[in-house]
Amino acid sequence: MRILFIGDVVGDKGVSMIHHYLPKLKQTVRPQVTIVNGENATSMGRGITQSIYKQLMSDGVDVVTLGNHAWSNNEILDFIDDAKRLIRPYNYPRRTTPGKGYTMVNVNGVQLAVMNFQGRVFMDPLDDPFALADELVDQIREETNCIFMDFHAEATSEKLAIARYLDGRVSAVVGTHTHVQTNDARLLQGKTAFLTDAGMTGPADGMLGMQPDSVIKRFLDQRPARYKVLETGQGIISGCFIDIDDKSGHATHIETVSMTDDQI
Amino acid sequence: MRILFIGDVVGDKGVSMIHHYLPKLKQTVRPQVTIVNGENATSMGRGITQSIYKQLMSDGVDVVTLGNHAWSNNEILDFIDDAKRLIRPYNYPRRTTPGKGYTMVNVNGVQLAVMNFQGRVFMDPLDDPFALADELVDQIREETNCIFMDFHAEATSEKLAIARYLDGRVSAVVGTHTHVQTNDARLLQGKTAFLTDAGMTGPADGMLGMQPDSVIKRFLDQRPARYKVLETGQGIISGCFIDIDDKSGHATHIETVSMTDDQI
Amino acid sequence: MRILFIGDVVGDKGVSMIHHYLPKLKQTVRPQVTIVNGENATSMGRGITQSIYKQLMSDGVDVVTLGNHAWSNNEILDFIDDAKRLIRPYNYPRRTTPGKGYTMVNVNGVQLAVMNFQGRVFMDPLDDPFALADELVDQIREETNCIFMDFHAEATSEKLAIARYLDGRVSAVVGTHTHVQTNDARLLQGKTAFLTDAGMTGPADGMLGMQPDSVIKRFLDQRPARYKVLETGQGIISGCFIDIDDKSGHATHIETVSMTDDQI
Amino acid sequence: MRILFIGDVVGDKGVSMIHHYLPKLKQTVRPQVTIVNGENATSMGRGITQSIYKQLMSDGVDVVTLGNHAWSNNEILDFIDDAKRLIRPYNYPRRTTPGKGYTMVNVNGVQLAVMNFQGRVFMDPLDDPFALADELVDQIREETNCIFMDFHAEATSEKLAIARYLDGRVSAVVGTHTHVQTNDARLLQGKTAFLTDAGMTGPADGMLGMQPDSVIKRFLDQRPARYKVLETGQGIISGCFIDIDDKSGHATHIETVSMTDDQI
Ligand SMILES: [Fe+2]
Ligand SMILES: [Fe+2]
Numbered sequence A, B, C, D: 001m002r003i004l005f006i007g008d009v010v011g012d013k014g015v016s017m018i019h020h021y022l023p024k025l026k027q028t029v030r031p032q033v034t035i036v037n038g039e040n041a042t043s044m045g046r047g048i049t050q051s052i053y054k055q056l057m058s059d060g061v062d063v064v065t066l067g068n069h070a071w072s073n074n075e076i077l078d079f080i081d082d083a084k085r086l087i088r089p090y091n092y093p094r095r096t097t098p099g100k101g102y103t104m105v106n107v108n109g110v111q112l113a114v115m116n117f118q119g120r121v122f123m124d125p126l127d128d129p130f131a132l133a134d135e136l137v138d139q140i141r142e143e144t145n146c147i148f149m150d151f152h153a154e155a156t157s158e159k160l161a162i163a164r165y166l167d168g169r170v171s172a173v174v175g176t177h178t179h180v181q182t183n184d185a186r187l188l189q190g191k192t193a194f195l196t197d198a199g200m201t202g203p204a205d206g207m208l209g210m211q212p213d214s215v216i217k218r219f220l221d222q223r224p225a226r227y228k229v230l231e232t233g234q235g236i237i238s239g240c241f242i243d244i245d246d247k248s249g250h251a252t253h254i255e256t257v258s259m260t261d262d263q264i
């Protein structure tokens, strides 16, 4: 199967890029399943609402993943338990976190597990993603070898470390969170596809999707500042696609995609 | 002029990549000046020695930049003050830091200023890179418009923020430190070339240059561990080249390079 | 002279403790000058307003210091430049920060300099407090030897380090920010009085002044949560007093004070 | 029973303070059981050796707790599994960490459980101390109500939060790690004794036990520096004692102790 993964969708522009350009991108890439990180999808650039989740699904997305901004919009607490194809990082505290950390998708008769985990280097101290992914992957592999992981993390070392730790046992590990696509898509030795970061989807001319002035001012002033999503200028859609062998779950190809709206 | 910049050189393999492949890469790219980040150049992967510095220079490097690992090998304190083309981040404490943070290179009669700064997000609290770069750039521009900055930093936001802050006043801002090349090389509005991270030079199959087992073990155990440089397998050389207009200092082109030793 | 210093005033309860109990405390301690940290004085527990500042002054406070929460209530930007006895950490960026970082108070004919600095360990990367305090102290000592520093910082090591760095050149270094009073008030070798943290003033039964449930929930959930100030229960007033020799500026005594409202 | 707890023992001086002054302190305090944090007990100030552990035990210590420095001296890996009364933070990764996180001591026929946990704010991302302590306490309470916790943590908020979370279910929560004793010993509402930090034991004139010059230089230079333990000057022994009701496990009294060697 071919999986299309799209990195952090930011603000109205990001949601609009999915609406207008995902269909075109799919015509080129021809994936059997599409996964999108939606942690920044509200018009504030933080969190997701039920209506945005539904719109993404109706625009051709099969699974929505999240990250540290999952909880930035409180509305999520009302609908995440009922949203079948919306997952949040698996390693939030087990006892207190609503929602789930992975989901199974039927892709033309083959089960694909989509997992979401979050890193801990320079981020909140969630539960151990290495130990928990180890356990969860063992459990999932009793059902299917096709496993995709969105690893939402800051540090390049932690992203590559978990990919190598799971190498040969999952089909792909793709990083999110930095909003900048990396140039290192490759197959690891055990046939796990890897990309440090998929990049972002939304305003192309901003500061990781935000208005540059407020972000720069924050660095100059060292005072708290609320960032606003950039609403003008070009849009960009970023991600990657991965081919995996349905039986073995081994990846055979990974390739980045990144296009601005005038290129599509 | 055309500038070739090579990202963090790691260990013996990295130094050897410069020795054997930089000449070949230069034949293709044909730069007038070559800058290399050498903060990981010792066989331990931390710091630099005088003999490595000299070897890099004799292998065709014009300026060596550093980063947070500048001081990991104490020998640097003995020779940095005499090493004309070795610079460390400018924003280390002014009163107590040996060496210098920028240098001028004569490139076929045109002065090129090469500056090295370090970020502060998720890193040590050095002096303010925004305020100091602002001052230094104003001062340098009385001599030349051609200014290259190696911004050694972790966070994508800080790297893009300083580039946009200096946009139009410097020729290029290229990030280092994460050891993973990003896919976002571009000219900003004011004609400053930008790349979030140039990537690394050294062992291609490691964990950012280090042996994977020790790095993964560190994540699994949460106990201190010394990482060792990977000495086997393929090598990689990563960086970018930038064309700048000698008079205006404006960049006209930026493009990444990244090759493994079997590709060259 | 005898200086009374009161640690972080939190919320309405904290302001009310100053109003009702500072006069009684002064009757016991008999200070010539009173300094209060007001970074948490609004009813939200973050920042300060002009009316609270004025109330503190009319309740017998001579100087109000701040900290990392200085900017949490935007109103401060409107009045800090006109508030003569309100100081914020000196080492916020020089170019962009309103207000000032120290002030001179006439204490029965003797000049007392009150400085406010902020640490950088586990906190925002402000300008170097060691380098800047070194300079500022030299400058102030041309006018007076009586110098009090509120060092707003998290790490015990940084607090003691700056005190020892300035030992003999300032009269007292008292820490704030952790909201827990330490038990190490003493004179250093050079006759600088030192206390790692003065503790807080406000609700005694809270979580550093906040409602315990929301703080504990934050640790259990690892999701964002707004803390609210505790409004019920006992109040506490915490700080210390210091005797200094007016001529030499040397401290001769330091002693903590900490009382709940039923004790006073 | 009365428990005597002694905070982080630093270097040779700290071990020597236990040897020479613990007996005298016990004559005054008259505890039935003595617990000591030994994470800094080697002559380097980091980690512990088997011979130091044995000496502490022969000098009258019943249980030795540790912290983030537990692993700084590799020798511990050789003997921790056989050291019955040496515990390390319980919330290090379960799969990979040698040793144990709690132990049971028979105090005149009553079982006392001594637990060691580590915080995560500004520290390594260990497993969740709140969730794990909740479970462990439930399990231990099937055997005994007398439970002492050494919570090794940086942030005052995390220390108080876990104490209040466990309030009424454990006899005492005493913090370590900052090496500065706090002035807030008290009984919480549920009769759990609490002290934010017990302080340190060792060189009294140092920088948390280390030579001041190297620590100050680290702040001035922002370059890596190895700290050395201070070997001269006065010694200090710091901690607290707690009275608990053997049946209910409720604390009835907590009081700090802190003495320099000339005072004892
Ligand atoms: Fe994001
Ligand atoms: Fe994120």
Ligand SMILES: [Fe+2]
Pocket: B008, B039, B040, B067, B069, B177, B178, B179
């Ligand atoms: Fe590096």
Ligand SMILES: [Fe+2]
Pocket: B039, B067, B068, B069, B152, B176, B177
């Ligand atoms: Fe680096």
Ligand SMILES: [Fe+2]
Pocket: C008, C039, C040, C067, C069, C177, C178, C179
């Ligand atoms: Fe505060």
Ligand SMILES: [Fe+2]
Pocket: C039, C067, C068, C069, C152, C176, C177
């Ligand atoms: Fe504060």
Ligand SMILES: [Fe+2]
Pocket: D008, D039, D040, D067, D069, D177, D178, D179
């Ligand atoms: Fe310690």
Ligand SMILES: [Fe+2]
Pocket: D039, D067, D068, D069, D152, D176, D177
């Ligand atoms: Fe510690």
